[in-house]
Amino acid sequence: MEDLYQVGSITQTHGIRGEVKVFPLTDDISRFKNMKNLLLDGGKDGYISLEVENARPQKNLVILKFKGIDNINDIEKYKGQGLYVTKENRVELKDDEYFIADLIGCEVYVDTDSDKKFGTISDVMETGANDVYEITLENGKTVLVPAIKECILNVDIEGGRVDIHLLEGLMD
Structure with missing residues (x-):
């Protein structure tokens, strides 16, 4: 598998419509608003590609909604799992900034x-x-x-x- 970079991890569900609270591992949580695709560490199921439908900050966390996941039961089993991006999907950095x-x-x-x-x-x-x-x-x-x-x-x-x-x- 190509290089993956962890950008956050699911801490808990948020409401009953499939939203999750994510602890971001980035210095700028507004970057989640521009993320379109994330890979969820599905454990024994491997990495699961998810399309971000909505992202909004909440204190030091981010609330994410993924397309096609509309029920708490579909996402609850992934609490504690990491969210990743591929090298190509990382955010663009300014000059003299490095990952x-x-x-x-x-x-x-x-x-x-x-x-x-x-x-x-x-x-x-x-x-x-x-x-x-x-x-x-x-x-x-x-x-x-x-x-x-x-x-x-x-x-x-x-x-x-x-x-x-x-x-x-x-x-x-």
Whole structure:
């Protein structure tokens, strides 16, 4: 199966007409309004393709209605299951925006002309002001690098490479 990216998970049903509450795994829940097709993890039934009929925010959740699912009994068994999109159906990003899933695993080099691998991005933390890349070094230790222009020199998702500049004090 092609690459799938989780965008949320069904927390519970909403009403009796087949709507569900979804906990979004995206930084902008308004993106659900533009999603047309989602894949539901149906467990042993595999992935189930669903067409989004309606999406609306409710506090920190999203209420979704899928075409053809008009009864609580048709969707209730999927509480707790994940909702996914294919790579082609991900939202368009602005310049200098990257999906966390694409960054994890990228090899990191200090400065753009270096051939010596510094480490690998093992996690991305969203702090509010800016993201922070957790880089696992070759010796197993980790370093946190802020995802700011002064530190991130170049990102090549296709090549799996990120070039960074280490600010003084990061390796102390």
